[in-house]
Every structure is written in C-alpha cells, then in structure tokens.
Amino acid sequence: MPPRANSMSKFTLAIVAGASAAVGAATTAAIYGLSGPKRQDESHTITTTSTTASIPGATRTAPPAPAALPILRDDPKVPAIAPVDPSGVFQYGFPGPVSDLRSACSLTSAFDRARRNPHWVAEHITPASLLIRAGDRRHSYFAEDTNIPEKFRAKLTDYARSGYDRGHQVPAADAKWSQEAMDSTFALSNMCPQVGDGFNRDYWAHFEDFCRRLTTSYPSVRVVTGPLYLPKREADGKWRVSYEVIGHPPNVAVPTHFYKVIFAEDGKMGGNVSLGAFVLPNAVIANDKPLQDFEVPVEAVERASGLEFVGLLPPTRRKRLCQEIHCSVIVKEYADRQRTMMAPAPQKGAILPNTALTQR
Amino acid sequence: MPPRANSMSKFTLAIVAGASAAVGAATTAAIYGLSGPKRQDESHTITTTSTTASIPGATRTAPPAPAALPILRDDPKVPAIAPVDPSGVFQYGFPGPVSDLRSACSLTSAFDRARRNPHWVAEHITPASLLIRAGDRRHSYFAEDTNIPEKFRAKLTDYARSGYDRGHQVPAADAKWSQEAMDSTFALSNMCPQVGDGFNRDYWAHFEDFCRRLTTSYPSVRVVTGPLYLPKREADGKWRVSYEVIGHPPNVAVPTHFYKVIFAEDGKMGGNVSLGAFVLPNAVIANDKPLQDFEVPVEAVERASGLEFVGLLPPTRRKRLCQEIHCSVIVKEYADRQRTMMAPAPQKGAILPNTALTQR
Numbered sequence: 001m002p003p004r005a006n007s008m009s010k011f012t013l014a015i016v017a018g019a020s021a022a023v024g025a026a027t028t029a030a031i032y033g034l035s036g037p038k039r040q041d042e043s044h045t046i047t048t049t050s051t052t053a054s055i056p057g058a059t060r061t062a063p064p065a066p067a068a069l070p071i072l073r074d075d076p077k078v079p080a081i082a083p084v085d086p087s088g089v090f091q092y093g094f095p096g097p098v099s100d101l102r103s104a105c106s107l108t109s110a111f112d113r114a115r116r117n118p119h120w121v122a123e124h125i126t127p128a129s130l131l132i133r134a135g136d137r138r139h140s141y142f143a144e145d146t147n148i149p150e151k152f153r154a155k156l157t158d159y160a161r162s163g164y165d166r167g168h169q170v171p172a173a174d175a176k177w178s179q180e181a182m183d184s185t186f187a188l189s190n191m192c193p194q195v196g197d198g199f200n201r202d203y204w205a206h207f208e209d210f211c212r213r214l215t216t217s218y219p220s221v222r223v224v225t226g227p228l229y230l231p232k233r234e235a236d237g238k239w240r241v242s243y244e245v246i247g248h249p250p251n252v253a254v255p256t257h258f259y260k261v262i263f264a265e266d267g268k269m270g271g272n273v274s275l276g277a278f279v280l281p282n283a284v285i286a287n288d289k290p291l292q293d294f295e296v297p298v299e300a301v302e303r304a305s306g307l308e309f310v311g312l313l314p315p316t317r318r319k320r321l322c323q324e325i326h327c328s329v330i331v332k333e334y335a336d337r338q339r340t341m342m343a344p345a346p347q348k349g350a351i352l353p354n355t356a357l358t359q360r
Numbered sequence: 361m362p363p364r365a366n367s368m369s370k371f372t373l374a375i376v377a378g379a380s381a382a383v384g385a386a387t388t389a390a391i392y393g394l395s396g397p398k399r400q401d402e403s404h405t406i407t408t409t410s411t412t413a414s415i416p417g418a419t420r421t422a423p424p425a426p427a428a429l430p431i432l433r434d435d436p437k438v439p440a441i442a443p444v445d446p447s448g449v450f451q452y453g454f455p456g457p458v459s460d461l462r463s464a465c466s467l468t469s470a471f472d473r474a475r476r477n478p479h480w481v482a483e484h485i486t487p488a489s490l491l492i493r494a495g496d497r498r499h500s501y502f503a504e505d506t507n508i509p510e511k512f513r514a515k516l517t518d519y520a521r522s523g524y525d526r527g528h529q530v531p532a533a534d535a536k537w538s539q540e541a542m543d544s545t546f547a548l549s550n551m552c553p554q555v556g557d558g559f560n561r562d563y564w565a566h567f568e569d570f571c572r573r574l575t576t577s578y579p580s581v582r583v584v585t586g587p588l589y590l591p592k593r594e595a596d597g598k599w600r601v602s603y604e605v606i607g608h609p610p611n612v613a614v615p616t617h618f619y620k621v622i623f624a625e626d627g628k629m630g631g632n633v634s635l636g637a638f639v640l641p642n643a644v645i646a647n648d649k650p651l652q653d654f655e656v657p658v659e660a661v662e663r664a665s666g667l668e669f670v671g672l673l674p675p676t677r678r679k680r681l682c683q684e685i686h687c688s689v690i691v692k693e694y695a696d697r698q699r700t701m702m703a704p705a706p707q708k709g710a711i712l713p714n715t716a717l718t719q720r
Contacts, residue, residue, distance in 0.1 A: 093668050095668060107446050108449070123444070124446045151662065151663050224455065231610050239604065239606075239610035245601055253601065299511070302511065307455040308455060
C-alpha cells in the first residue's frame with residue numbers, strides 16, 4: 001500500500017530551503033532575477049545554445065559534450081547525428097555533487113553537502129607526532145568551514161541546543177603537535193552530531209584512545225573516520241534508514257553510526273598494513289562492551305558508505321589488526337581525562353613515555 | 361534522552377554488506393588476504409610509507425600530499441615541518457565518493473553509490489527530437505549499469521517484488537528518436553524506486569508529459585531529474601529523514617520525493633532561460649492536484665539535494681517558467697496511454713503535428 005500524498009511536500013522543502021517568509025521571498029526574487037544584486041560570476045556566461053560548451057567551473061569533472069554522436073543508420077528514420085545534447089546543461093554549472101576536499105595539516109577530508117557532514121576524514125599519527133605537545137585545546141574554537149558555500153555548510157547555530165555534541169571525527173588530541181594542527185580539527189567540516197554522554201565523551205573517546213595506543217605497536221597509523229546512515233528492520237518487516245536532522249532550518253543529519261577504518265603500517269617500503277574496521281552506533285554504549293563486538297570487514301563499511309578504502313592495497317600486504325594485537329578499550333572516566341587534558345603541557349624534554357598515548 | 365545502543369549494530373551492517381554467512385566469510389577472507397585469488401590491480405602497488413605518494417587511480421581528484429608544510433615557529437616546541445601526512449592514505453586508493461558520471465546519447469547522469477540511485481539525470485528535448493519516432497520501448501529492456509562497480513550498483517533483483525516501479529528519471533518517451541537512445545534510458549542508473557499506481561503511472565507521467573508539451577512554446581528544453589530524501593517533523597517535534605531501503609541485502613533507497621529542474625531556452629545566443637523547479641512526493645497524488653502546488657524555488661532543490669543547477673546562469677537571463685506559461689498537467693488515463701504507446705510508429709513523413717507532444 002503506497003503512502004498517500006498530503007500537503008506537507010512543499011512545506012517540508014520550504015523548511016529545508018529557507019527560514020522566514022521574508023527570507024524566502026528574497027531568495028525567490030534573487031533566483032529569478034526579479035531584484036537584488038547581480039551575481040559576481042556573470043563573466044562565466046557562455047552561449048545558451050551549445051553543443052560544445054566550455055564550462056570553466058566544471059572542467060575537472062565534466063566530460064566533453066557529446067557533440068555529434070554517430071548513430072547506427074540501419075533504420076532510415078534514425079538521424080545521422082543525435083538531435084539532442086544532454087550535457088549542454090553544464091553551461092549553467094556542473095550540478096555536482098562537489099565533495100569539498102579539504103587538505104589541512106592535521107587532516108584530509110571530503111564533505112557531504114546534502115547531509116552537511118563529512119563523508120570521511122583521514123588522519124595520520126605516529127609515536128613522534130603524539131609526543132609533541134605544543135597545541136592546547138583551550139586555545140581552539142569551533143568554527144564554520146568557510147571554504148564550503150554558505151548554503152551547504154554546517155553552522156554553529158545548527159548545533160546549538162540540538163542535544164548533540166559537535167563530535168570531532170579526527171580527535172583534537174591527535175593533533176597536539178601544533179596549535180595550528182589542533183585548530184584545524186575544530187572546523188565543523190570535521191564534526192558530526194554525536195550523542196555526548198555515554199558515547200562521544202565515553203566509549204567513542206576510549207576508542208580514539210585505542211587508536212593512539214596502536215602507535216606503541218606500529219610506527220605509523222592512519223585512521224579514516226566518518227558517519228553512516230544505516231537501515232534498520234522495522235516492525236512491518238521493511239528496512240528503513242531513519243535519522244534526525246538538526247539545525248535552523250533542519251539540515252545537518254545525525255548519523256546512525258560511525259566508522260573507523262584503521263591502517264596500521266609496519267613502516268617498511270611496500271610492507272604490511274594491518275587493517276581494522278569498526279562500526280559503532282551513535283548511542284550510549286556500556287563501557288564493558290568489548291571493542292571487538294564492533295569489528296566488521298572493511299568491505300562492509302565500503303558498501304554502506306559508498307566509499308572505497310583499500311582498492312589499491314594488494315591482498316598480500318593486508319593483515320588483520322585484531323589478529324595481531326588485542327583490540328580493546330581502556331576505560332578512563334571523563335572527569336579524569338578532562339583534568340589531565342586541561343593540565344599545562346609538559347616542558348620540552350620532560351615528556352614521560354606513553355604520556356600522549358594514554359591521555360585524550 | 362539519547363538512544364541506547366543495542367546489539368543490532370553489527371547485524372544491521374552485515375545485512376547491508378553481504379548475504380549469507382558463507383558469503384560473508386569468503387568476503388572477510390578476501391579482504392584480509394587469507395585466501396582467494398589475487399586482485400588484478402596489484403600492479404598499482406606503490407610505497408607504503410610515503411610523503412609524496414603517486415596515486416594512479418586518484419590523480420584526478422587527489423591534491424598533492426602536504427609533504428613539508430611550513431609551520432609557525434614562534435613556539436620552540438613546534439616542529440619546523442609537519443610530522444604527519446594525512447593525505448598519504450591515498451596510496452591505498454582515493455575513498456571517493458565517486459559519482460559515476462555517465463554520458464549517453466539520451467542522458468547525462470551522476471550516481472550516488474551510497475543510496476544506489478542517481479543524484480541527477482539530465483536530458484534535452486526539442487520539437488524535432490520528439491517528432492522522430494524510431495525507437496520502440498517494446499525492444500528495450502531494463503539492465504544493470506555495468507560501468508558502476510558491482511558492490512555499488514543497483515540490481516534487477518533489488519527491485520523484484522519490492523512493490524516499487526523501476527521509475528525512469530529521464531522518461532523513455534523522451535528518447536524515441538533512436539532505439540539506442542531509448543535503450544540507454546533503461547539502465548538502472550536512470551531509475552529510482554517509485555510508487556507505481558497513482559504516481560509513476562499517473563501524476564508523474566502527466567508531469568513528464570507537461571515537460572514535453574513545453575516544446576510547443578520553447579525551441580529547446582532541458583530537464584534535470586532526481587531523488588530527494590526530505591525530513592519530516594514527527595510527533596516528538598523532531599525532524600527526521602526516513603526512507604525505505606529495498607533489495608537483497610537492502611541497499612537501494614526509496615526516495616521520499618523527486619525533483620525536476622526545467623530550463624526552457626528561447627533559442628537565442630545568450631538568451632533567456634525560463635526556470636521551473638518542482639518537487640513531488642513519491643506517493644499517490646490525486647489527478648486534480650494543481651501542478652503549481654509543487655513549484656519551489658530552484659534554490660530549495662539545491663539546498664535539499666546538495667547540488668547546484670544555475671550557478672553559471674546570470675540572474676538577468678532568468679525568467680520564471682510558470683509566469684510565462686500555464687503550469688498544469690493534462691490527465692490521460694494509463695490504459696489509453698499504453699495503447700497509444702504500443703501502436704506502431706507512424707511512417708516517415710506521416711507524422712502529425714503535436715503527436716509526440718501528447719503521447720507518453
């Protein structure tokens with residue numbers, strides 16, 4: 001039995017699209033050129049009827065327009081060249097999706113403009129990088145990522161009073177090696193809405209600590225972190241993806257789960273890579289829950305996210321992380337960790353072994 | 361009150377990832393190189409520890425690795441060069457998302473690997489293209505898009521017994537100008553699960569007919585069509601996106617809505633473009649519902665989809681379609697349309713005016 005349409009369609013979209021009626025009217029006017037300032041990109045204008053449009057903003061992703069496709073002529077009614085040019089729409093701009101690749105000193109990420117969360121955020125930690133403690137999170141501030149167009153960006157106000165933490169995907173504690181490195185983890189393009197107590201401030205934090213402790217066994221560790229929106233079987237037997245959307249208007253998705261794909265490298269040229277993939281629900285998780293309960297094949301994360309993580313890594317070089325080391329979290333209470341974290345950084349040369357590895 | 365985790369996390373993901381336990385075990389083994397054939401792309405192997413990795417598969421999208429970022433040195437504890445290389449993970453492959461751009465003679469599209477639907481499908485129709493009737497849909501067959509990797513592709517079996525139609529985004533009836541053109545609309549990368557009776561076979565079909573009828577007023581019409589996944593305010597006051605996922609395992613999303621962005625061109629170089637954007641729920645819609653109830657600003661579709669449609673079109677060239685022509689559907693019963701559609705194509709030279717414009 002298909003659902004029946006009601007009158008909410010337009011209303012829902014209006015909520016996604018804009019805020020007050022006044023803003024909406026102004027937006028509409030701007031779109032149709034009824035009033036308002038001209039756009040700055042008018043110099044990009046090219047011909048309106050085109051078969052070989054040159055599209056400045058889309059050259060990296062757009063293929064050449066299919067100007068005169070040869071068509072089979074065994075039917076005399078078939079034209080010798082295609083009468084249409086579907087790619088000609090690129091003259092008005094390449095629709096995307098654009099993933100807003102960001103390369104900062106502490107992370108590399110790709111952004112999901114529809115859900116206003118990252119697709120993935122990649123980081124790299126080593127025993128040496130974690131020992132340097134020149135960045136202090138008291139000097140870092142959450143900030144919108146102004147490299148993402150305003151209409152697709154997550155905003156500070158979207159998170160306000162949402163009930164969710166601004167959850168770092170690359171943890172601030174992994175980027176203590178400079179203030180700039182730490183600051184760059186505070187961009188909202190490195191955040192997703194996360195359940196705070198019982199998850200972001202607890203089990204997820206212990207899991208992040210687990211990743212740091214891997215540097216006691218491996219000289220180089222890469223971690224890719226991101227959100228998932230997984231289906232659940234409901235009472236009617238159907239599978240549904242269902243997630244909250246926060247913000248004003250509601251536009252930032254609250255992921256149902258988070259993944260980490262871990263690459264623990266042996267440090268040799270063409271050496272082995274120990275792989276671990278984990279998927280945790282964005283929910284309260286009891287501290288005594290074994291980490292290995294959340295281990296999944298890398299391919300499971302790939303199928304669920306639409307991403308690929310190990311396409312160029314030959315199977316002969318792959319090891320399974322949790323067969324080599326014991327995959328488990330060490331529980332440390334949040335208040336203790338906060339105290340440790342807020343303590344002054346140790347003087348140069350006074351760093352104790354493993355200090356960075358056991359603190360968040 | 362945050363949700364509490366239960367044990368379904370891993371189970372849910374397993375459903376997304378694979379099928380039977382046997383398949384799952386084989387998958388895991390292949391991923392960790394425990395057994396099974398070697399991958400063909402082993403020749404792509406490059407160094408494992410890298411600061412300037414060359415990544416054959418990722419060169420189009422990957423930025424150069426930040427090998428030696430200069431860091432401010434006002435703090436003596438801060439290293440002169442970055443101790444980490446976050447983009448080095450690209451040596452294992454660029455995570456994506458890859459949007460599988462497809463350029464066929466009848467359409468151009470981008471694919472969403474996570475939801476296994478297109479992001480958008482663009483087409484171009486003209487009075488001339490609709491008059492040519494060399495393609496016959498009785499000779500076209502629904503087919504999987506083998507250009508998309510198997511694990512991200514929608515499959516014929518995913519739709520089987522789902523209760524949803526394989527809904528064309530670019531309609532077959534817009535590509536009658538050659539059999540090849542029509543065939544290319546039958547790839548599953550041009551489909552989304554659509555409610556059949558009352559939507560795909562009725563109101564949505566009338567809407568597609570409306571687009572074709574625009575060619576009686578405009579010499580060139582471009583239409584971009586695609587799915588949306590819109591939030592709805594629920595009883596608890598929160599906004600949630602909720603959509604069914606069909607297939608085996610469940611992996612093809614059922615959109616909550618569909619959009620069309622219409623560009624009706626006046627045919628002059630640098631001329632005017634009449635824009636119309638519509639968002640319809642994927643649900644039964646009464647035939648007497650006015651089409652204009654579904655009109656929205658283009659920007660509303662952009663914010664909801666994360667895409668951009670008119671970035672390079674100056675406001676001075678934009679007109680509002682529904683201010684220029686009467687935006688309404690003409691209801692024609694499904695059975696009548698089917699009969700017309702299945703009738704033999706007219707002989708060359710015997711094409712009646714407007715024939716193609718009133719038939720589906």
